[in-house]
Amino acid sequence: MKLERITLRQIRMPLVHFFETSFGRTYERDMILVEAQGDGASGWGEVTAGENPFYNEEWTASAWMILRDYAAPRVLGRELRSAEDVYPLTAHIRGHNMARGGLETAVWDLEARLDGVPLWRKIGGGARREIPCGVSMGIQDSVEQLIEKIERELAAGYQRIKMKIKPGRDIDDVRRVRERFPSIKLMVDANSAYTLADTEHLKKLDDFYLMMIEQPLSHDDIIDHAELQSKLQTPICLDECIRTARHAEQAVQLHACGIINIKLGRVAGFAEAKRVHDVAQAAKIPVWCGGMLEAGIGRAHNIALATLPNFVLPGDVSASGRYWKQDIIEPPVETTAYGTIAVRDDPGFGYALDRDFIRSITVREESIG
Ligand code: OSB
Ligand code: MG
Numbered sequence: 001m002k003l004e005r006i007t008l009r010q011i012r013m014p015l016v017h018f019f020e021t022s023f024g025r026t027y028e029r030d031m032i033l034v035e036a037q038g039d040g041a042s043g044w045g046e047v048t049a050g051e052n053p054f055y056n057e058e059w060t061a062s063a064w065m066i067l068r069d070y071a072a073p074r075v076l077g078r079e080l081r082s083a084e085d086v087y088p089l090t091a092h093i094r095g096h097n098m099a100r101g102g103l104e105t106a107v108w109d110l111e112a113r114l115d116g117v118p119l120w121r122k123i124g125g126g127a128r129r130e131i132p133c134g135v136s137m138g139i140q141d142s143v144e145q146l147i148e149k150i151e152r153e154l155a156a157g158y159q160r161i162k163m164k165i166k167p168g169r170d171i172d173d174v175r176r177v178r179e180r181f182p183s184i185k186l187m188v189d190a191n192s193a194y195t196l197a198d199t200e201h202l203k204k205l206d207d208f209y210l211m212m213i214e215q216p217l218s219h220d221d222i223i224d225h226a227e228l229q230s231k232l233q234t235p236i237c238l239d240e241c242i243r244t245a246r247h248a249e250q251a252v253q254l255h256a257c258g259i260i261n262i263k264l265g266r267v268a269g270f271a272e273a274k275r276v277h278d279v280a281q282a283a284k285i286p287v288w289c290g291g292m293l294e295a296g297i298g299r300a301h302n303i304a305l306a307t308l309p310n311f312v313l314p315g316d317v318s319a320s321g322r323y324w325k326q327d328i329i330e331p332p333v334e335t336t337a338y339g340t341i342a343v344r345d346d347p348g349f350g351y352a353l354d355r356d357f358i359r360s361i362t363v364r365e366e367s368i369g
Pocket of ligand 1 (some may be wrong): 135136291
């Protein structure tokens with residue numbers, strides 16, 4: 001397999017409802033689609049970076065430059081034995097995993113299409129025919145609003161609820177939600193809003209039999225999480241700070257978490273995501289697939305990833321309609337009445353692209369090669 005051309009397209013899509021985390025509010029997404037062309041076919045990937053460098057160091061504009069000036073030139077024209085080769089070819093770039101991952105996942109899709117097989121098969125998945133789904137609820141203007149929205153998501157069948165927390169919107173909000181829904185699978189995500197000085201405060205969360213507390217401490221920390229985990233009954237789930245399989249190994253060694261959230265972009269694509277998955281599985285740590293408010297391509301890649309065997313917990317991958325009035329794929333991602341997404345068997349990521357719609361929302365386009 002040899003890449004002849006890589007095309008970047010930046011698309012802009014308003015969210016159906018704003019999404020608030022401890023680091024800010026998002027109303028509209030600016031995403032880069034990566035089309036990798038070679039051997040007479042095209043594969044597609046999506047860059048999951050945010051619009052600002054607040055979740056990690058990347059944002060849409062930085063990802064564009066990394067892809068154009070560093071990642072694409074390192075892969076174009078090379079004879080690739082498989083998509084596995086992309087990760088080492090771009091490993092010279094420090095950080096910028098989401099930019100690298102946008103290209104890497106496109107090459108996996110290309111390879112699957114060239115072989116005429118679904119992406120989930122290409123990556124070694126297929127442990128389940130339907131993936132279990134939860135939803136991630138942003139911070140709302142009031143807890144009443146949050147409760148109302150949770151009611152709707154539970155009625156739609158979603159299997160677990162994640163609520164975002166931040167200082168000032170944590171213990172009391174969680175208590176209200178738990179009182180209203182005594183037996184649902186409930187978890188919280190702090191997106192690095194606390195420090196070890198908040199240990200006594202965070203221990204109050206142990207009263208609400210949460211499934212897990214996601215990334216309470218710094219985005220780049222593992223050691224303090226180990227310290228905090230030793231004082232909490234609730235399992236810690238790591239997100240931001242697990243950027244490589246080596247980080248997963250270190251988290252295991254230090255007992256820093258009981259669960260890991262795997263995001264394709266954060267770990268630079270499928271090859272490293274599989275290695276993180278394998279490290280966690282060997283340590284008997286369950287994993288689930290996180291989300292970054294993806295459009296259809298990223299969502300479809302997440303579905304393929306979540307068919308690997310150790311993705312045993314409901315993830316943050318949910319229906320397109322929760323985010324978009326119209327998605328860039330056909331059909332949109334939909335869930336069953338009992339909160340799962342059926343895995344598709346079409347070649348590659350399994351959905352058709354709505355090219356006319358993509359063209360209509362493209363704000364920038366550039367081809368390399
Ligand atoms: O930490 O999981 C996170 C969205 C943007 C940035 C970080 C996170 C999230 C989510 C949303 O929780 C998951 C989704 O619904 O796509
Ligand atoms: Mg998170």
